[in-house]
Amino acid sequence: MAGIWIFVEQRDGVIRKVSMELLSGGRGLASTLGEEVAAVLFGDGVGFLAEELSKYTDTVYVIDDPLYHHYSADSYGESLAKMVRECNPSILLGGSTFMGRDLFPWLACRLATGYAADCIDLTIGDDKGIIAKRPMYGGKVLADVTFSHVRPQMATVRPNVFTLKSPDGEKNGEIIRIEPKINPTAIRTRVERVEKTSTDRVDLTEADIVVAAGRGIKGPENFHIIEELAEVINATVGTTRAVVDNQWRDHDDQIGKSGKVISPKLYMAFGISGAIHHTMGIDTSNVIVAVDKNPNSLIFTYADYGIVGDLFQIVPALTAEFKKALSE
């Protein structure tokens, strides 16, 4: 039984946005191929999520077991390998997240199949195989990758590649519970604890709007003006390596080559010079706005809209203006 499988990632009972996007994208690919879509969900106490997913897919495979409370390739990978061998899906997709990029290469090797990481588009070629578009060399080139002679074709996909669509009429898919059949001692990595560093805001990688400040912000005590703007337009705050190296912000907030790659609908950069290492992380942003006091800043060769000015004047005014506009 072929089909397109989406590995649905959840943490603490919350499904990642990218997984829901993939269910939409997967439905598109499935209709091109005339195949079915299945969701694969692992976790502990996630039965209610399986119900939710059944609206979007033909089948939901779920493992709901305390052993799957935390992710480990030893548990998630082994079980998924077994399930794939039994059902032979033609395509297996997951989000390009820390979990996805740990699990997928491990599993692809376990199944001796092909894998494309961090894709920014998936289409179907003439041979009915996937063509995976992915950035290489930090986005300096894009490549179309195929592996149509192997099954399953595996790929991790960036957030904001596929748009979230609600299903046309609920699918009412079948929920299939899978017994884990895993020996607890086979799980060798053990999560002792999870430390949350950020607020309740969505992660940079999944945010629709990102506002960032670089060294132009002068010090950690000034970041509140960026936070206030973020609050008003519901954005996530990011920054540059220069700021992280000065320990004004956590590495978790760093955008770029050695930080996170983001692909929001709107990215606003304040006091950021636009070094290539930084812009490598914002390449797939939709609209880019830059504010910098230096008219020759590189960031202006990159942005869609630019304002030359002092961020300490512009940011609070922008916050006030958005507040006004959004309350109208």
Add this chain to the structure above:
Amino acid sequence: MNILVLVKQVPDVEAIIRAQSDTKLDIENKYALNFFDEFAVEEALRIKEKLGDGKVTVATLGSRKAADALRRGIAMGADEAFQIEDPALEEVDGYTTARTLAKFIEGQDYDVILCGKQAIDDDSGAVGPALAQLLGIPCLTSIVELEIDGDKKEVIATREIEGGREIVTCPLPALFTAQKGLNEPRIPQVAGVMKAMKAQIAKIDLKALGLSPEDVKPKTKILKYYPPKKRPPVKMIEKEFPKNVEALVKLLREQEKVI
């Protein structure tokens, strides 16, 4: 403690890279040890220094200039270097690389294997987890802290995840991939650089590993390279403050419709 670091020579972050044709890239001749592999080498050296004994080995799969990654590793302080080189390995993907490296490692006795989080050429981050799978050892990716209990052969590592950090324990032997933040890589001293220039690098081919060209056929194929979409030229908002701010908000709301 025996520590192996897998290193790769890649085009420098600054190198100009263009698609010359559908299947060929034009890469400026500026290469360096992969950014993330530097953290891996540094961590290996620190483990050895902290425990007061052990050996740090660096290995790479690749021809010609690939050996420069090994020399950089030796210059930083690695004890030993191996280069896996074979005409059949000109075209590789993550799977092939992992398969070949696994054969090289099999039968040797490493407690800790370190990779970079990803190689900044293919940007895949596939080799580490794939290799751990083939070797049947636990794998922790994207670590920013590593603490080793040499007696109990156990580690506690911190991995970066979205919106936080995960603190994870696992037994050795195990494989780790290094994320920025793990440490500050040292700059090689002159003596180290001299040593690296003179160092003997052991070469190994496919046959010595008991592999045939058929075994290392890549699973994936690049159909086509092309340049990223050019961003349209910037529109500067030249109005005086605060008119410029008002204009921007209007543009973002009414024209771009992103807020």
